[in-house]
Amino acid sequence: MSAVVKLHDIHKSFGTVEVLKGVSFEIDRGEVVAIIGRSGSGKSTALRCINRLETIQSGTLEVCGHRLDQPTLDLRALRQDVGMVFQSYNLFPHLTVEQNITLAPRRVKRLPNSQARALAQASLERVGLAEKIDCYPEQLSGGQQQRVAIARSLAMQPKVMLFDEVTSALDPQLTGEVLRVMETLAQGGMTMAVVTHEMTFARRVADRVIFMHQGRVWETGPGEMLENPQTPELQAFLSNGL
Amino acid sequence: MKYTFDFASLQEYWPEFLRGALMTLEMTAIATVLGMVIGVLCAIGRRGKRPWLAALCGAYVEVVRNTPYLIQIFFIFFGLASAGLKLPIFAAAILTMVFNVGAYTAEIVRAGMDTIHPGQIEAAEALGLSVPQIYWDVILRPSLERVYPSLTGQFVLMMLSSSVTSQISAEELTGVANSVQSESFRSFETFIVVAVLYFLMAMLLKFAFFLVGQAMFPRRRRLGTPL
Numbered sequence: 001m002s003a004v005v006k007l008h009d010i011h012k013s014f015g016t017v018e019v020l021k022g023v024s025f026e027i028d029r030g031e032v033v034a035i036i037g038r039s040g041s042g043k044s045t046a047l048r049c050i051n052r053l054e055t056i057q058s059g060t061l062e063v064c065g066h067r068l069d070q071p072t073l074d075l076r077a078l079r080q081d082v083g084m085v086f087q088s089y090n091l092f093p094h095l096t097v098e099q100n101i102t103l104a105p106r107r108v109k110r111l112p113n114s115q116a117r118a119l120a121q122a123s124l125e126r127v128g129l130a131e132k133i134d135c136y137p138e139q140l141s142g143g144q145q146q147r148v149a150i151a152r153s154l155a156m157q158p159k160v161m162l163f164d165e166v167t168s169a170l171d172p173q174l175t176g177e178v179l180r181v182m183e184t185l186a187q188g189g190m191t192m193a194v195v196t197h198e199m200t201f202a203r204r205v206a207d208r209v210i211f212m213h214q215g216r217v218w219e220t221g222p223g224e225m226l227e228n229p230q231t232p233e234l235q236a237f238l239s240n241g242l
Numbered sequence: 243m244k245y246t247f248d249f250a251s252l253q254e255y256w257p258e259f260l261r262g263a264l265m266t267l268e269m270t271a272i273a274t275v276l277g278m279v280i281g282v283l284c285a286i287g288r289r290g291k292r293p294w295l296a297a298l299c300g301a302y303v304e305v306v307r308n309t310p311y312l313i314q315i316f317f318i319f320f321g322l323a324s325a326g327l328k329l330p331i332f333a334a335a336i337l338t339m340v341f342n343v344g345a346y347t348a349e350i351v352r353a354g355m356d357t358i359h360p361g362q363i364e365a366a367e368a369l370g371l372s373v374p375q376i377y378w379d380v381i382l383r384p385s386l387e388r389v390y391p392s393l394t395g396q397f398v399l400m401m402l403s404s405s406v407t408s409q410i411s412a413e414e415l416t417g418v419a420n421s422v423q424s425e426s427f428r429s430f431e432t433f434i435v436v437a438v439l440y441f442l443m444a445m446l447l448k449f450a451f452f453l454v455g456q457a458m459f460p461r462r463r464r465l466g467t468p469l
Binding site: 096104107 | 367370371380387469
């Protein structure tokens with residue numbers, strides 16, 4: 001197993017507030033890692049460092065062979081290798097589902113317009129929404145919008161996918177349909193880093209769980225660790241959450 | 243009121259009126275396109291990361307929006323002439339219109355751009371789009387859609403206030419009206435005719451904007467809902 005994401009001793013501050021205080025972890029190819037923790041524990045920030053939506057102050061960070069701590073970083077190449085799905089979907093409201101999915105392939109990978117529709121169709125089938133290809137985002141439910149956002153990310157054929165609390169804005173039923181899509185992706189061998197509050201998903205689908213607390217990796221282990229937490233902090237977090 | 247209207251005596255001036263109206267439309271069309279370009283570039287400059295460029299764009303907007311239009315016209319026409327640059331009247335009139343409307347457009351477009359949620363830009367960045375691509379596909383198009391009614395109003399206003407360029411003897415509709423009324427001695431009738439013509443042209447311009455909007459914003463055409 002080779003690690004495709006390697007964080008080592010990452011420090012990150014917003015102004016005077018240090019949110020990451022030496023975070024280290026690795027994600028292997030095909031591995032699904034769930035990152036859990038309280039709000040403000042630094043889990044989203046750590047995720048956003050992986051595709052450089054946040055810059056780090058110190059530490060070494062390598063993603064799919066791109067060194068993010070070096071000034072020579074090819075940002076566009078990195079972003080093509082790393083897909084990201086957000087809590088608030090962030091679909092482009094003025095574009096149809098098809099245009100949302102094919103915008104980046106057309107602009108970044110120079111996909112010919114004649115092949116765009118087929119690509120959108122194929123990506124939508126993976127999330128079970130092929131019939132919505134000509135809709136606008138506002139015509140879809142939250143769960144459907146999030147699945148389109150996943151399809152949009154998939155269309156760029158990323159090597160790693162980042163999920164930043166993607167079900168936090170959804171009701172339980174819609175959460176279920178999004179999680180099922182993510183589970184299918186995981187079974188298909190996608191490398192995934194999932195920041196989530198869905199403990200059942202973390203336990204069932206993730207190969208490994210990382211519990212972050214106060215800007216540090218506090219405890220890490222397989223999904224079963226959630227049934228048998230070692231640190232009092234994880235114990236407290238789980239008992240409050242459940 | 244004992245005034246007797248006499249529109250008949252204006253009949254011989256129809257070709258003049260039409261020529262003036264066409265010139266107004268021509269100036270408006272050119273200034274609309276150029277004004278949009280200046281406005282968008284200036285809005286981007288003001289939001290950009292280069293402080294000197296943001297300051298320059300900001301200064302331009304403030305100067306234009308806080309000085310009278312007529313003074314700007316004199317400044318450009320006579321000012322440039324005394325600096326040795328003698329522009330034809332038509333070019334000078336369009337230059338002042340663009341100079342003026344560009345600043346107002348910049349503020350409208352900037353307001354539109356400020357409504358774009360940062361998450362939209364992050365999503366585009368995460369997909370690997372470059373900054374110019376993000377501006378074009380993710381920021382500009384929905385911004386323009388949001389402020390389109392304001393833009394329409396601004397350019398109709400520009401068309402109406404182009405009448406001020408008659409002060410540097412541009413032969414547009416108001417300029418024509420001035421010479422017609424001094425020849426025919428029928429000022430009241432002349433300006434009634436001109437007012438009606440301006441009104442019709444304003445309707446025409448609004449309709450043109452509507453058609454362009456239908457082509458540019460397919461989502462609105464299909465759903466009709468605000469973004």
